[in-house]
Amino acid sequence: MTSQDDSYLHKKVMPIGTVCELTGLSERQIRYYEERKLIFPKRTNKGNRKYSFSDVESLMDIANKMEDGIQTSEIRKEINKRKEKTSGDKIKQNMIRGQLNAQFNKGHYN
Amino acid sequence: MTSQDDSYLHKKVMPIGTVCELTGLSERQIRYYEERKLIFPKRTNKGNRKYSFSDVESLMDIANKMEDGIQTSEIRKEINKRKEKTSGDKIKQNMIRGQLNAQFNKGHYN
């Protein structure tokens, strides 16, 4: 289990049509934001997209930023920053560096 | 606003296919339980059913009861009982009766 639980918020259950209604976005826009790696719907066996409520929330965020004239590439960067903060990647990297230092010092002191 | 808020739990967003996967029931079964007034999906403009997570929960309850050999008519009764308890219908009816009595007594005493 990662930081994502399997609550209703993250279950991928809605077809794109529902997401259009909930967000006010067109299918074209929603698919394009996926192409730009801003959202990650699941796919059914035969290729149909399924979205979660958290996807819908993300899309409303994205829609606001697009209105402010922000480009998809920049929105992408913000998403990556948030991931970095919450996923503990920095911590992991520091731990690894710590171990490497320990190894180094060991060799050094013996 | 009634006792039902518009949280994700009650938003009607899933097509029947998703509900089949989540519950393990067939489309036939799900439509039949609707016919028997055990669940109440929304309809899109053109007639497609949309279900909420709470509908899914209800269906899993229903599935368990069906396995126990309980008939849809009895499940329906249980649902009505629960509604009666939580909706305050009895209180409302008592209030109306009270008012009628008041009216009656008024005419009686004047």
Place this chain on the structure above:
DNA sequence: CGTGTAAGGAATTCTGACACG
């Protein structure tokens, strides 16, 4: 870059009915 659209096909869902029991 971001989005609209027409095109053609594939997958989904719908209803009413027959079947079994």
Place this chain on the structure above:
DNA sequence: CGTGTAAGGAATTCTGACACG
């Protein structure tokens, strides 16, 4: 009673492309 199924149609979704800017 509860559920499976074949039937035919309607609605949804998908992809790749052309267009505009």
